[in-house]
Amino acid sequence: MNSTPIIDVKNVTYSYPYAEQPALNQISLQIMPDQWIAIVGHNGSGKSTLAKTFNGLIEPQSGEIYFNGELLSEETIWDVRRQLGIVFQNPDNQFVGATVADDVAFGMENNGVPREKMLVRVEEALKQVRMWDYRHQEPARLSGGQKQRVELAGVLAQRPKVIILDEATSMLDPQGRSEIIELMMQLREQGDFTIISITHDVDEAALADQIVLIDSGELITQGTPSEIFTQAERLHEHGLIVPLSEQVRTDLVAAGVGLPDKYLDETQLVDELWTLHSNM
Amino acid sequence: MDNLIFGRYYPGNSFVHRLDPRLKLIINIMFIVLIFLLNNWYDYLILGVVVLTGVVLSGVSIRFFIKGLRPMLLLILFTVALQLFFTTGKTVYWQWGWLAISQEGLINASYIAVRFLLIIFMSTLLTLTTQPLEIADGLEYLIRPLKMIKFPVNDVALMLSIALRFVPKLMDETTKIMNAQRARGVDFNNGSILKRVKALIPLLIPLMMSSLDIATDLTTAMISRGYRDGEGRSRFRVLKWRRRDSLTLLFFVVIAAVVII
Numbered sequence: 420m421n422s423t424p425i426i427d428v429k430n431v432t433y434s435y436p437y438a439e440q441p442a443l444n445q446i447s448l449q450i451m452p453d454q455w456i457a458i459v460g461h462n463g464s465g466k467s468t469l470a471k472t473f474n475g476l477i478e479p480q481s482g483e484i485y486f487n488g489e490l491l492s493e494e495t496i497w498d499v500r501r502q503l504g505i506v507f508q509n510p511d512n513q514f515v516g517a518t519v520a521d522d523v524a525f526g527m528e529n530n531g532v533p534r535e536k537m538l539v540r541v542e543e544a545l546k547q548v549r550m551w552d553y554r555h556q557e558p559a560r561l562s563g564g565q566k567q568r569v570e571l572a573g574v575l576a577q578r579p580k581v582i583i584l585d586e587a588t589s590m591l592d593p594q595g596r597s598e599i600i601e602l603m604m605q606l607r608e609q610g611d612f613t614i615i616s617i618t619h620d621v622d623e624a625a626l627a628d629q630i631v632l633i634d635s636g637e638l639i640t641q642g643t644p645s646e647i648f649t650q651a652e653r654l655h656e657h658g659l660i661v662p663l664s665e666q667v668r669t670d671l672v673a674a675g676v677g678l679p680d681k682y683l684d685e686t687q688l689v690d691e692l693w694t695l696h697s698n699m
Numbered sequence: 700m701d702n703l704i705f706g707r708y709y710p711g712n713s714f715v716h717r718l719d720p721r722l723k724l725i726i727n728i729m730f731i732v733l734i735f736l737l738n739n740w741y742d743y744l745i746l747g748v749v750v751l752t753g754v755v756l757s758g759v760s761i762r763f764f765i766k767g768l769r770p771m772l773l774l775i776l777f778t779v780a781l782q783l784f785f786t787t788g789k790t791v792y793w794q795w796g797w798l799a800i801s802q803e804g805l806i807n808a809s810y811i812a813v814r815f816l817l818i819i820f821m822s823t824l825l826t827l828t829t830q831p832l833e834i835a836d837g838l839e840y841l842i843r844p845l846k847m848i849k850f851p852v853n854d855v856a857l858m859l860s861i862a863l864r865f866v867p868k869l870m871d872e873t874t875k876i877m878n879a880q881r882a883r884g885v886d887f888n889n890g891s892i893l894k895r896v897k898a899l900i901p902l903l904i905p906l907m908m909s910s911l912d913i914a915t916d917l918t919t920a921m922i923s924r925g926y927r928d929g930e931g932r933s934r935f936r937v938l939k940w941r942r943r944d945s946l947t948l949l950f951f952v953v954i955a956a957v958v959i960i
Contacts, residue, residue, distance in 0.1 A: 512912070527935070
């Protein structure tokens with residue numbers, strides 16, 4: 420694995436105009452390439468603000484951000500934006516193109532990609548998210564989940580290094596959400612992408628390699644899902660809950676079932692339970 | 700809203716549908732200028748035949764065109780009536796006070812009626828057979844020469860295409876807010892004019908606020924996808940001028956020449 424962090428945040432502080440508290444307070448964070456990072460925190464904890472500093476949508480009052488070893492500045496910013504794609508929360512409000520194919524091409528148009536190349540990449544990206552059959556459709560006729568898939572295709576067509584999903588699933592129905600999550604898992608399989616998902620959905624965060632917990636603009640803790648989810652108390656303190664499998668586990672332990680004292684995901688929990696049952 | 704045919708697109712794949720939008724726009728402009736230049740029945744007959752040919756070639760049922768006339772009917776009748784009663788002429792058929800029907804008035808009124816009819820048919824033909832998006836693309840192309848006088852063609856084109864894209868979305872939003880306010884007891888349909896105007900406030904302000912939200916989100920998304928200004932962009936959608944477009948244009952120029960002479 421490459422040892423230079425793809426995104427390196429150093430002591431970043433940012434306050435919105437007229438805000439009493441800074442949205443980000445002396446945050447330092449390193450994100451390694453080709454990992455899936457989940458940034459979690461309750462509403463208003465500063466996680467979206469943090470993501471917006473990564474591609475310079477927000478310029479911090481102090482601190483530095485390095486992308487792939489290079490300092491984010493006026494000169495490098497457009498280059499970074501090409502390599503870092505964001506899918507935002509509201510599927511309606513970020514759809515620029517008049518049709519699906521136009522929207523996927525928008526980012527490439529901005530970067531002056533020649534048309535022949537665009538045609539190939541649009542097709543590739545739309546097939547990857549299974550929206551190719553809808554290429555001539557207008558956004559008004561698509562469901563929320565389909566629109567987010569198109570947005571993801573638009574990001575993929577740009578061949579980015581980093582894909583940020585800024586609460587991209589929070590306005591979707593359960594089916595649309597699981598489709599997007601499934602796509603993210605596929606992307607991770609293919610490798611070559613750093614995925615940063617910003618979410619308050621702990622079940623989504625449980626899939627990540629690393630979880631970063633943020634509250635009131637401060638980095639609280641960072642670690643693998645199993646490290647984070649065994650600290651139920653701490654999560655509660657910061658307005659979050661543990662995943663369902665962990666809740667079931669703690670409740671069962673409290674009821675006297677002899678389960679191991681560590682975080683288990685759903686399959687692991689089921690495995691433990693049937694082993695336990697056959698030992699009885 | 701469903702009765703409003705004017706400005707609607709009728710999906711299809713006819714000869715007229717497949718023509719280049721630039722051509723359709725140019726022909727429409729030519730046609731309107733032509734209509735006002737002419738004033739004899741033979742020429743109108745020729746143009747009428749041309750329009751009807753277009754309608755038949757478009758494969759769209761004539762009922763749509765007649766429906767398209769409906770919202771304009773009152774305006775047409777009003778204008779025709781004005782022409783009819785207020786044109787002063789020598790041969791007076793009927794008179795009552797200062798209202799008079801003269802031969803000249805009759806002729807003028809029927810000219811006006813025919814002009815209206817032909818223009819509405821022609822522009823309905825344009826909108827029924829051309830997607831709004833194509834119209835925007837065509838317009839952008841046609842105003843491109845204005846770049847020379849520093850007119851921001853790219854920005855206007857972008858604004859146009861975004862506006863078109865958000866029309867259905869804002870319509871949805873309007874219906875949603877209206878229903879939400881109705882559920883809270885706002886009455887949009889009854890009462891005096893003043894009352895009805897006041898009832899619009901709980902609709903307009905949320906709509907305005909949500910438009911601002913949309914605009915903020917959209918610009919954020921556009922910037923993070925690398926949109927700077929119109930310069931240095933490549934284009935995904937291109938218009939193709941084919942031989943049938945040249946031929947149709949030639950045909951129109953010939954017709955125009957014939958009727959003017």
